Amino acid sequence: DIQMTQSPSSLSASVGDRITITCRASQDISHYLAWFQQKPGKAPKSLIYAASNLQSGVPSKFSGSGSGTDFTLTISSLQPEDFATYYCQQYKSHPRTFGQGTKVEIK
Amino acid sequence: QVQLVESGGGVVQPGRSLRLSCAASGFTFSSHAMHWVRQAPGKGLEWVAVISYDVTDIHYADSVKGRFIISRDNSKNTLNLQMNSLRTEDTAIYYCTRDFTIIPFDSWGQGTLVTVSS
Numbered sequence: 001d002i003q004m005t006q007s008p009s010s011l012s013a014s015v016g017d018r019i020t021i022t023c024r025a026s027q028d029i030s031h032y033l034a035w036f037q038q039k040p041g042k043a044p045k046s047l048i049y050a051a052s053n054l055q056s057g058v059p060s061k062f063s064g065s066g067s068g069t070d071f072t073l074t075i076s077s078l079q080p081e082d083f084a085t086y087y088c089q090q091y092k093s094h095p096r097t098f099g100q101g102t103k104v105e106i107k
Numbered sequence: 108q109v110q111l112v113e114s115g116g117g118v119v120q121p122g123r124s125l126r127l128s129c130a131a132s133g134f135t136f137s138s139h140a141m142h143w144v145r146q147a148p149g150k151g152l153e154w155v156a157v158i159s160y161d162v163t164d165i166h167y168a169d170s171v172k173g174r175f176i177i178s179r180d181n182s183k184n185t186l187n188l189q190m191n192s193l194r195t196e197d198t199a200i201y202y203c204t205r206d207f208t209i210i211p212f213d214s215w216g217q218g219t220l221v222t223v224s225s
Contacts, residue, residue, distance in 0.1 A: 043202055043216065043218055046213045049210045050209065055210065089152075095154055098153065
């Protein structure tokens with residue numbers, strides 16, 4: 001199975017900050033990487049697929065990059081609605097493994 | 108618009124069975140692979156199972172293999188998860204979600220809570 005490792009597990013940031021979350025795969029997954037946002041008590045929401053493609057309706061302050069084993073999610077200017085937990089997921093092969101999540105909190 | 112509505116959750120004793128369903132609407136259900144993903148209380152997301160649009164391809168997480176069965180009824184736009192020999196560690200919110208062409212998990216249901224406890 002492909003293991004996905006996110007870092008950091010949590011981070012504190014202020015409104016307006018630019019933040020970056022990293023995700024590393026245990027083997028080459030090409031561009032088969034997705035990012036999800038989850039707010040407390042809600043279902044996850046798709047943000048990015050194929051490593052860098054923005055899902056329809058997702059604001060352009062979100063961006064993704066990477067290929068192979070190393071990926072990043074960047075939020076260019078944090079807003080109050082962006083404080084949430086973010087997950088990466090590989091879909092190169094089954095089982096479709098998720099990273100452990102990164103909780104973004106208000107500083 | 109796309110709607111996925113899970114049902115069937117509840118409290119069940121260890122070793123017993125439960126059947127979850129996901130009613131799909133707003134899209135051509137028979138054209139999409141469908142998945143179950145779960146989330147234990149306070150924990151991260153765990154993929155559970157997938158079934159292809161035509162039922163020819165099915166995969167399970169090792170943690171549920173041999174105990175859970177994913178199925179679908181394309182005539183009724185329904186996805187199912189038969190959960191047998193339930194364990195306390197199966198306690199979680201269970202979400203159904205779909206693959207939309209090259210986009211994985213683009214839509215999610217609201218989830219249904221399964222609690223396995225004596």
